[in-house]
Every structure is written in structure tokens, then in C-alpha cells.
Amino acid sequence: DQQVKQNSPSLSVQEGRISILNCDYTNSMFDYFLWYKKYPAEGPTFLISISSIKDKNEDGRFTVFLNKSAKHLSLHIVPSQPGDSAVYFCAAISNQAGTALIFGKGTTLSVSS
Amino acid sequence: DGGITQSPKYLFRKEGQNVTLSCEQNLNHDAMYWYRQDPGQGLRLIYYSQIVNDFQKGDIAEGYSVSREKKESFPLTVTSAQKNPTAFYLCATRPAGRSGANVLTFGAGSRLTVL
Numbered sequence: 077d078q079q080v081k082q083n084s085p086s087l088s089v090q091e092g093r094i095s096i097l098n099c100d101y102t103n104s105m106f107d108y109f110l111w112y113k114k115y116p117a118e119g120p121t122f123l124i125s126i127s128s129i130k131d132k133n134e135d136g137r138f139t140v141f142l143n144k145s146a147k148h149l150s151l152h153i154v155p156s157q158p159g160d161s162a163v164y165f166c167a168a169i170s171n172q173a174g175t176a177l178i179f180g181k182g183t184t185l186s187v188s189s
Numbered sequence: 190d191g192g193i194t195q196s197p198k199y200l201f202r203k204e205g206q207n208v209t210l211s212c213e214q215n216l217n218h219d220a221m222y223w224y225r226q227d228p229g230q231g232l233r234l235i236y237y238s239q240i241v242n243d244f245q246k247g248d249i250a251e252g253y254s255v256s257r258e259k260k261e262s263f264p265l266t267v268t269s270a271q272k273n274p275t276a277f278y279l280c281a282t283r284p285a286g287r288s289g290a291n292v293l294t295f296g297a298g299s300r301l302t303v304l
Contacts, residue, residue, distance in 0.1 A: 085229070108291045119193075119279055119295030120232070165231060169291055176222055176247065177293055181231035 079103045080168050082180035091189045095153040099166030099180055102147065106168040110177070111140060111151045114163045123164075124151070156187045192216065193296035195280050200301050202267075202274070210265045210299045212280035219285040221263035222293065225249065226277040235278075238263055267301060275303045 081100045089095045099109075107128040112120035126133040126140045126149065133140050139152045153160055166180040196211045212221065223235040224247075234247030238257040252271025257263055267274045277300050281293040 082231075110292065112295075117277075117298065117300070119195075119281075119297050121295070122292050125291065167232075167293075171291070176234050176237050177291075178234075179224075179232040181229060 077102070078180075079106075080166055080178050080180040082164075082166055082183050084183050085181070086184045086186070088186045088188065089156045091158055091187055092155045095151075095156045095160065095185055095187065097151040097153075097164050097166075097183050097185065099149050099151075100147055101149075101168050103168070103170065103178075104147070105170040105173055106178075107171055108169050109140070109142060109149050110167045110169075111138075112165045112167060112179075113160075114165060114182070120165060153185075156185075158187050158189050161185055161187045193280055193282055193294060195278075195296035195299050197299060198297070200299060202301065202303050204303055205269045207266055207268050208274075208301065210267065210278055210280075210301070212263045212265065212296060213261055214263075214280075214282045214296075215261065216282055216284070216294065217260070218282035218294070219260070220283040221257065222281040222283070223247075223253070223255065223263070223265045224279045224281065226279060226298075232279065235265065274301055276301060 110125040111123040113123050114120040124138045142149045163182045165182045167177045169177050193214045202208045220239045222237040224232040236255040238244035254266045279298045280296040
């Protein structure tokens with residue numbers, strides 16, 4: 077059973093507009109969440125993260141929002157740029173349980189100019 | 190040049206052959222991981238090791254084996270028992286301790302194709 081779900085396989089956005097990528101999780105033990113960006117034939121690179129004690133974390137054009145009661149997080153990219161076109165993975169971990177990162181299936185973002 | 194080195198980048202294997210993928214790191218990270226990426230499947234955990242001479246199975250360990258004899262190295266062997274080995278394999282590391290301990294650093298990956 078998937079513990080981290082990214083229900084939208086793809087998203088298309090125009091340059092300059094906002095991109096919103098969504099992620100849901102089922103395990104209430106998760107206490108840290110991360111977003112990774114991946115280009116084809118490369119390893120994922122870390123983008124931004126958020127602890128479960130916060131509801132928002134911002135880094136430049138990237139903001140992650142966490143809604144613990146809904147077990148939902150989202151990544152906002154504004155303004156979107158063509159170079160943002162990539163696969164975005166949501167990941168979660170339970171530090172208490174000491175397990176490895178669990179990844180979602182990814183959302184492919186396409187930003188058109 | 191610090192980081193994670195995965196080799197080979199591309200590998201072709203005949204059915205029934207074992208193959209070993211190399212992962213070497215000079216980040217002095219304690220934990221090392223192997224993930225597999227398939228189209229539409231995201232990243233799935235094969236094996237991980239939090240300390241030398243110890244490792245745990247991930248979600249899809251069947252048909253794979255690992256060793257962790259040195260802190261710097263975590264090779265993955267894809268055996269003939271793995272039914273569908275064609276995939277993109279990613280090695281990752283994580284430091285111990287609280288600072289940045291949740292962030293995995295990934296290598297560039299190895300593409301294995303079974304002919």
C-alpha cells in the first residue's frame with residue numbers, strides 16, 4: 077500500500093505562472109517531508125523540506141505547505157520557469173521509526189515559454 | 190571532488206547473468222541506500238545500510254544482494270533471480286546526526302538493460 081501518493085502524474089504550466097504540486101500521505105508517523113527534483117538519466121536533487129512541527133517553509137521561488145490534519149503537502153513554484161521542467165518527487169520519513177525515505181511516484185512538470 | 194560515484198553509467202546484461210553495480214562515496218556519510226526507478230513507479234527502496242557490516246532489506250529486495258564492508262562502498266548485485274532487472278538504479282547517502290540527517294544525496298545513477 078502506497079504511503080506517499082502523488083496523484084497527478086503530470087502538470088503543464090505556462091512560464092511565469094504558479095506551479096502547484098500535491099502530495100498525500102497515509103502514515104501519521106511521518107515527521108519530515110522533502111521534495112526532490114529529477115532530470116532524465118540523472119540522480120534526484122534535493123529541493124526543499126519541511127518538518128512536521130511547521131506548516132510552511134520557503135526558499136526563493138519554492139514554498140512547501142504542510143497540512144497535517146489532512147495529511148497533505150504541496151510544493152508551490154512561483155514564478156515557474158522552463159528550467160523547472162522535471163519530475164518532482166515527494167518523500168517522507170519517520171525519524172522515530174528510523175526508516176528510510178519513502179518516495180511518491182512523481183509528478184512530471186512541464187513549463188512552456 | 191566530493192560526492193557519490195556510481196559505475197558503470199550504462200550496463201547491458203544477458204538473462205541469467207549476475208551483475209554488480211558500484212557505489213562509492215567520499216562524503217563520510219554513515220548511511221547508504223539503493224533505490225530503483227521504473228517509469229511511473231517512482232523510487233523504490235531495495236536495500237539500505239546505516240553502518241558498516243550491517244544492512245536491511247527495503248521494499249523490493251528479492252533478487253538483489255548487497256555488502257557493506259567499508260564505509261565508503263555499498264555495491265549492489267543484481268542476481269539472475271531478479272525477474273525484471275531492467276531499470277535505473279540510484280545510490281544515495283545520508284549523514285548521521287541531526288543536521289541535514291533527513292536529506293539523501295543521490296548519485297547520478299546506473300542504467301541496467303537486460304537483453
